[in-house]
Amino acid sequence: MSSNPATFPSSINSPTRNKLSKEKLIELGLIAIASTSILIVGLIFLFIGKEAAPFALEPGLGALFSDTWAPTSMMKESFGILPLISGSLVVTLIASLIAVPFGVCAAVYIAEVATPLEQKILKPFIELLAGIPSVVIGFFGLIVLVPFIKAGFHLDSGLTGLVGGILLALMAAPTIISISEDAIRSVPLSYKEASLAIGASRLETIWKITVPAAMSGIMAAVMLGIGRVIGETMAVLMVTGNAALMTLNPLESVRTMTATIAAEMGEISFGSEHYRALFCVGILLLVTTFGLNIVARQVLKKYRMGA
């Protein structure tokens, strides 16, 4: 060995160099794969935009700002998306009015009041709710809730924005609860101790110290929940009756943006104005949920929460 020192380094060096280049290759491969997320997002914006773009030339974006959605009318086709926006607005408002107070209250209870045993019961149920497919929730709403609302309000049809909003509240609740709960738990213990030490009760501490301190996280949770509500399709498609009315009355039938795409895309020819108009609705949905998501995640980032 000592007689030929020159071979010593090289015999170690060559496999090491091989290993190094193999390591480099693996890292490059991983970078490439990690970039697929960027690629997919790019492709989504590109393809939805590409299919919608011709609508801006003919008949022009102005056609979208009308209050009549009658894309298959024999007399005169009309692609006004305002009734679809009002439909989405109605169900979203109802869902928020129910899901936000319920969700925040439940999150506070789970994070601050519930015993470990209660948590073990409550949390799996909430996860189970998050996992129920939207089509099953829609089916349940159609069979159970629609007749109930019809009888309760003496309506001709129970297929209303109200039922859609209630179902969406159910679907937004798990998001709102779990993210709010994380935010509430991340409030430093010292805040609570200080409050209790100066004689505040536990309840006062919860609502006047802990919840305000977690407020930005709770707001983010609400935004993510609303994002889910706006994008939800099947449940609203099944229970809202889908009449494209320009209304804010929760006891009337409404047609949301998502339901419109799902109901109509199957029956039209590719490349028609109607087809382009539905992609325009898709862009509006994409941009709205994108905006809500980005703002919410920015807020959560401050908490350094992964959610």
Added chain:
Amino acid sequence: MSTVVSTANQQSRPSLQFRKGDGVKVKEAFLYGLMRGVAYSIVLAVAFIIFDIIIKGLPVLNWEFITAFPTQSGAAGGILPAIVGTLSLVGLAVGVALPLGVASAIYLTEYAKQNRFTDMIRLAIVTLAGVPSIVFGLFGLALFVIVLGFGASILAGGLTLACMILPTIIVATEESLRTIPQSLREGSLALGATKWQTICTNVLPYAVPGILTGSILAIGRAAGETAPILLTAAAFFLPALPTSVFDQVMALPYHLYILATQHPDIAAVRPMQYGTALVLLLLVSGINIVAIFIRNHFREKFRW
């Protein structure tokens, strides 16, 4: 964290008894009761939905129901092709998304530096997680069905679902990789192992439960989604099982949607609706419950 908070709660509990007057106590008791009521009302709603579907679906559920083709446009017979269709869509979606998702997560936790590129990947994942399912459907229609020429098929639907579940898998894998202590990596590196060897032998094996949980949740989501496959893969009735990935398929959620909203004979089809809903619920919730169990089991086992 949770144990710390709950002990603090228990310590503070006696302080309730030293409050100003009885009026305050009554009010507090009422408010606690209200919060408890709200929390448990959600449990009640979930239980109600699940029991309604189990009780009305169970009488329909038998061997014939899950192994026969539908007849009388869904009012009789079984749902075999819908089950097969859903399984093939989910299989393809997970087969594509799992390797991509795990590799992305490995890059993000083990290699990525704090720079603009990493920020962009993270932004893309967050964006992807928030895209509405019907927009995924539009995307799949425009790219896979039309431009790539797959037509409405298992391939187009499976790839669309894969895009949708990718962020779930990445986030779950990342979380489980992060919980593995740095010392395990350092020990391996100190013995002369390369970074990749360290990841393969000392990191990934311990992350398997977390990866499994994440991918099982993703499977549950993919199996239950209707909107993306509505535009890219699903057919209401097909006389034969699919033979290649370029075939259209029936799918459980789509079958339920059609039976619930498009079938003229409401009375005859009602039991079949409940049966289909139950099979779908059993499939998805069963998958989710397995995931929850795996996670809880290993959370106890690997405590660093």
